[in-house]
Amino acid sequence: MVLAAAITVLAIVTQDQAQLRAAPKDSAQQQAVLWQGDSLEIRGEKLDYLQVYDHRRERAGYIKASQVRIISTKPDDASELLSVVRFLGDTPGAEALGIAYTAVFLKAAPVQAINAEAFDTLGGMAERLARRASNKALNPGVKQNDTQIAAHLEVAAYYGVNLKSIERDGRIQLCYDGEAFRRVLAMNASQMQKAKAALALTRPDCIDPATRPTERNNIDLWRAEVLDKVEITELPEYQKNRIRMRRAGVWSSIAFQRQRKGDNSNNSNYSEAAANRALTELAGVNKTEMSDEDLVSYAEAGVRTGSMRWAAEPAPLPTSADSKNLRIVTTPGQPGETCVALLDAQHDSKAPLAQRCTYSLVWAASARSNPQHTALTLAVQPMDTWREMWLFHQTGKEWVIDVIPPATAEPDLGYAEFAGWVPGTTKFLMAREARVDGRYKRSFEIVSGESLQVERWADNPNSLSVFYRWQDPLWKKQTISLR
Template identity: 50%
Template structure:
């Protein structure tokens, strides 16, 4: 969205121009309410004023190439002169938080850019106006994304406002999702803000808008998605959180934590050869990213979170925790002791990892149990109970969704069961091993997920025979087994307790 594009729609005339301030406005053939309606004008559109009659303005609409009359109290007059700039800026600030007035705000911003002197447009006031354009466009996009819930009249008005915004060079992107359509502003005004001398608050607002996860193209392939995440991380690097209000700093750190976690997962996916992981003990690039994501999340001040940000805080915790195993080193000694129960990985079909349970009498060719997956097998999560009748490993089939595979010894041999985070469509969630209860009959599990409009966060005591939940609570301190038998590694590294 270039400034010239905005200005081109507001050419000064011998008299003046008028910005439509209401929705809708009738363009009539005569200066009377009973006259025929020539067209319907919408908030933010600009018409040329050619005269006055009674309480009507005689105007010409260049877009529709039609003349007519509109009521004088339905417009704001302007000649786009520099003397008007301070007043226009004041009105933009007033309209900033008026719901439904986004196109009016965009039109006023366009008028300011044309009216104000060049040094003012390139200065702090110009930066403020550009940020306002981005803010108005963002609000309009959010309203458009929820258009399915609007009445027919409101939907018509919204559609017209999107068309008016497009006349000012505002561009939107739309993405088809399972639960509807996501409309997003392309962020050009915010990009200009980042290129200008802006305040920390303005940069933070611009960066948060440009890096919204819901506005990433869901059809992107993994490499393109990783490149986009790297760009998003670079955008957030412009933000100096020192001078920001704590609640806004929290939002920046949560966004940074999510992006770093995404990159840690993507980097872990590149580690396709199990031998390479065995040799190094850890994927150092993925580990560094995962550790940074955990530190970013840890820097969030939970006591300074507005109520509206609590779901975002929980979603960030789920995502970071689902991918945190990238930062956990591999226990090489346990993996290579082939005289005892062990879990080994090998390649299967292209892209597959096969998991085999072995012991002194059973190797990869004749395993006790085996299963192949296209998911990411976190070998550093393997844990065997003291009785040697159960083993667990974390497997992540997709970003932000981590399952747990449970190998159990039964009378007829070993069986494998897959425990998902929740019985919903995969969105965000993890289930993780939290400890073994002595006796070989129970294990401790932490589970957190969001899907199909529901959020769940539980700590559970699970029966190993049937894998059913015997006891559960939202606070682990309520459960006696968690107080006595929780795994120390889990306790020190998990984000499920926060």
């Protein structure tokens, strides 16, 4: 706390918009407006008012005794303060007051009496306050008092609770910096407390979108290390699921970054190992032990892992140059660029049927040619959470390359993947899964190879007889969309 060490009795404001007056009268001039959680030094008492000094605003004055609680910072009173902290820790809207009580408890309690519980509760309140403020910023229609939220944030900052601002989609999101949760991980905490701390510290939505790739890689490696510190065998099933889902998302990002760097020198650093770790964690989720909130997290983990599943597949075997089948060949282009050439028995890399260069990851193992040798699909990934499908197809005498995204929205989270060819036609099957406007949509589609229009779709492949009949067995074996 910022208060002088000599102060042993404090007054904590318990009501919002309490008035600090120049005299112990309701008609006296107002000196300042106080909010729950503000701490005051008591200097006297007159009538039903307390004479106080506000160190944060450097103002003296009087406040009604009914609007504050007098608290002792003596070690003998620490247990009573902790009881109040426990109560306020689960009280929505009382985060600023709870943070104030926690600060006083940490000041009053002897060292041996301070354990992970206080920091666990403090972190939870700080994170809840950040969510309240972010919900207002991200959803302007939510009815909340802007002045109240701003005041509570100032109170929290006074006690050393730091919230960072992240710009996302043109709006500001607040995230707690996690200092209290870091202390939980460093202390002799229970596995449940460590799990809560690890989940709070590894939130993907609290990573600045403007983070550079190298910095992002270091962050993800740290996130993986934090999550691995949690021993999940002692956790309840729903909490095991949350850790596994978060691990799946983190290791998917690591797989993308390793593949991007092309670090194949050591199996422990190879992208295939990271992708397999992500798939293993996702497969370990118990779908019968999930809340509605967990269903959203599971959908996110599934999309993140699904977008990187090709990293877990072995490299394709070379195709004979005299084969009639269409095939692709990748060659380096400009620094960081990969050029993709479409070849067949009559066209080599010097005169390809079609060619395009990209800075995205090209998954050569995903290439699939139709029986008529007039079309080929390829998975191409520009971002760790966004995988597109390229369609090489013949239009008359020309070859065209079309890019099919997971959704019509701006790149965020999603993947589109080939699921099979419909014999005797130019149609093909496709599975898409993406987050659009905060909601997850999964669809299985029958697409025209000529117009690229979706002719029919369903959220379950069994609902489409054509899809059910002609889905590619290899796709069905490998895909995450059928989880």
